[in-house]
Amino acid sequence: MQKIFEKLLSLDRRYIFLVIFLAVAVPIFLKLKIDIRVTDEVNAFYKAIAELSSGTRVLVACDYDPGSEPELQPMTEAGFRYFITNKIRFIIIGLWPQGPMQANKALVAINEARDEYIVVNDEKLYFGTDLVVVGSDTARYGIDFVNLGFQAGNELVIQRMGSSVRAAFQTDLRFGKPIEDFDIMRGLNKLSDFDFIYNISAGYPGTVEWVQFAVDRFHVPCGSGSTAVQAPQVYPYLDTGQLSGLMGGMKGAAELEKLVGFKDKATMSMVSQTAAHIFVVLFIVIGNLAYFATRGRVAKKG
Amino acid sequence: MELSGQIGVWIAAFLTIGISSFLYRDNPIYKFCEALFVGISAGYWFVSLYFQNLLPMLFDNLGITRLLGLSQTNGALQNVLSGQWDERIWYVFAGVLGIMMLLRLFPKIGWISRWPLAVVVGSTSGLYMITYFQSNFLSQLQNTIIPLVNLGRISALAQGSGTLDEYFAAYLGNIVVIAGTLSGLIYFYFSKEHKGVFGGTARVGIYFLMITFGASFGYTVMSRMSLLIGRLYYLFGDWLGLVR
Numbered sequence: 360m361q362k363i364f365e366k367l368l369s370l371d372r373r374y375i376f377l378v379i380f381l382a383v384a385v386p387i388f389l390k391l392k393i394d395i396r397v398t399d400e401v402n403a404f405y406k407a408i409a410e411l412s413s414g415t416r417v418l419v420a421c422d423y424d425p426g427s428e429p430e431l432q433p434m435t436e437a438g439f440r441y442f443i444t445n446k447i448r449f450i451i452i453g454l455w456p457q458g459p460m461q462a463n464k465a466l467v468a469i470n471e472a473r474d475e476y477i478v479v480n481d482e483k484l485y486f487g488t489d490l491v492v493v494g495s496d497t498a499r500y501g502i503d504f505v506n507l508g509f510q511a512g513n514e515l516v517i518q519r520m521g522s523s524v525r526a527a528f529q530t531d532l533r534f535g536k537p538i539e540d541f542d543i544m545r546g547l548n549k550l551s552d553f554d555f556i557y558n559i560s561a562g563y564p565g566t567v568e569w570v571q572f573a574v575d576r577f578h579v580p581c582g583s584g585s586t587a588v589q590a591p592q593v594y595p596y597l598d599t600g601q602l603s604g605l606m607g608g609m610k611g612a613a614e615l616e617k618l619v620g621f622k623d624k625a626t627m628s629m630v631s632q633t634a635a636h637i638f639v640v641l642f643i644v645i646g647n648l649a650y651f652a653t654r655g656r657v658a659k660k661g
Numbered sequence: 662m663e664l665s666g667q668i669g670v671w672i673a674a675f676l677t678i679g680i681s682s683f684l685y686r687d688n689p690i691y692k693f694c695e696a697l698f699v700g701i702s703a704g705y706w707f708v709s710l711y712f713q714n715l716l717p718m719l720f721d722n723l724g725i726t727r728l729l730g731l732s733q734t735n736g737a738l739q740n741v742l743s744g745q746w747d748e749r750i751w752y753v754f755a756g757v758l759g760i761m762m763l764l765r766l767f768p769k770i771g772w773i774s775r776w777p778l779a780v781v782v783g784s785t786s787g788l789y790m791i792t793y794f795q796s797n798f799l800s801q802l803q804n805t806i807i808p809l810v811n812l813g814r815i816s817a818l819a820q821g822s823g824t825l826d827e828y829f830a831a832y833l834g835n836i837v838v839i840a841g842t843l844s845g846l847i848y849f850y851f852s853k854e855h856k857g858v859f860g861g862t863a864r865v866g867i868y869f870l871m872i873t874f875g876a877s878f879g880y881t882v883m884s885r886m887s888l889l890i891g892r893l894y895y896l897f898g899d900w901l902g903l904v905r
Binding site: 363373376379380384385387390426427428429430438456509510514515518529530570571572574576582586587588590591595596598599602607608609610624627631632635636639656 | 684685705706709710712713717766788792793795796797800801803806817837873877880882883884886887888889890891892893894897903904
């Protein structure tokens with residue numbers, strides 16, 4: 360038995376990589392389903408957005424880049440779906456340069472219209488950018504949503520928005536037009552004019568800064584979708600009520616998809632995730648058993 | 662199987678496999694992909710910061726682009742020179758501080774860059790002194806001033822059947838929070854030797870810290886697996902067309 364343990368301890372780590380690869384890859388093809396239990400923190404987030412009435416305006420801060428796309432993009436897509444189907448208007452910004460691009464990508468992904476564009480009053484409106492169709496609902500750029508792009512300055516941008524949104528964002532990302540030209544921006548002068556902040560965060564600047572500057576200073580409720588790595592760091596804000604809800608990693612995204620009623624990428628990935636976790640736990644148990652077993656033998660010899 | 666016809670998808674697939682090849686062993690393809698990533702990231706940041714910040718916030722606001730004939734809109738310089746006050750003229754100070762920061766590239770006058778750094782450090786400290794105290798100290802401290810058992814939850818449970826974690830949260834949740842906070846704080850108190858009851862409590866604090874690190878590790882594993890799943894969906898789906 361000890362020889363087996365010794366062999367296991369000196370096993371080439373590439374075999375472990377191979378096993379994890381198979382554990383993740385095989386379920387992708389098997390198309391298995393798994394029951395997802397919605398946790399209290401995601402329920403709290405959903406409850407917070409469910410309390411928003413139609414016409415209210417939400418600030419969507421996309422603070423992530425393609426490196427966190429598998430975890431956070433499903434949250435962005437599910438959030439947009441919910442907002443559009445419930446006629447909640449949203450303003451996209453990013454404290455990360457690629458965040459607003461990720462938001463654009465999400466809008467293209469959720470758009471269900473098959474045509475490329477339609478012509479309204481001699482104006483070509485492109486689906487996925489000017490118009491986003493979800494089920495029987497359509498959101499129009501400038502009226503139901505707008506993308507103000509990225510602004511450098513990290514938490515200072517939030518601080519600036521506290522007194523003036525215009526001071527932090529002068530123009531939109533798509534047309535470069537002054538933000539006051541858009542219908543959605545009417546009466547939106549400062550951070551406290553927003554009804555809710557939906558922050559999708561992969562690190563700094565992100566949820567921690569939104570809590571510290573927007574929630575605690577300007578008293579705007581905030582819900583967060585965080586990468587799993589960041590989630591333990593922001594959990595304390597949930598317990599104190601500084602955060603209205605929290606989704607951690609791909610599991611949190613899958614829970615939101617379940618609540619929104621559109622099971623997509625995150626839900627599909629849960630079987631692979633579970634299989635990989637089972638093997639990781641197994642490896643940790645075997646590794647510890649082997650370590651203690653061989654250490655005992657060495658001690659006896661000594 | 663329906664292979665992607667887009668060149669971008671093929672490049673992304675090649676780079677994914679190239680970076681992943683490091684798991685087998687270090688190799689020239691990995692090195693190439695890594696160098697490409699670093700180079701493109703630096704270039705992207707530079708272009709992004711220039712076009713989204715320097716150009717609209719500094720050059721347009723001050724009127725430098727107008728001066729060079731690259732814009733039709735007047736900036737602060739044009740307005741002030743024509744006798745019309747424009748508060749955007751204050752961006753001159755930001756521009757000067759930015760130039761001072763760049764002077765660190767010249768060793769003889771590099772000391773000048775300490776001044777804008779001092780402004781950054783001073784203003785950030787002032788800003789964070791209040792926010793940290795409010796968000797990370799007062800609010801968290803307030804959250805530990807709670808009754809030992811959660812009577813609200815207990816009465817809610819009495820009306821219907823609850824799950825095991827709901828019972829735990831009602832009867833032991835607050836005790837765990839209080840014990841964890843106090844023992845954790847005691848562990849970080851080094852002015853008294855960790856012996857006797859004090860040492861025992863500090864040891865309990867270590868266990869709480871270890872559980873916290875374990876939870877963080879678990880979340881990190883979940884995060885990394887999610888990234889792997891994302892890339893595999895990309896390779897098998899977007900690139901090879903094996904899954905939809």
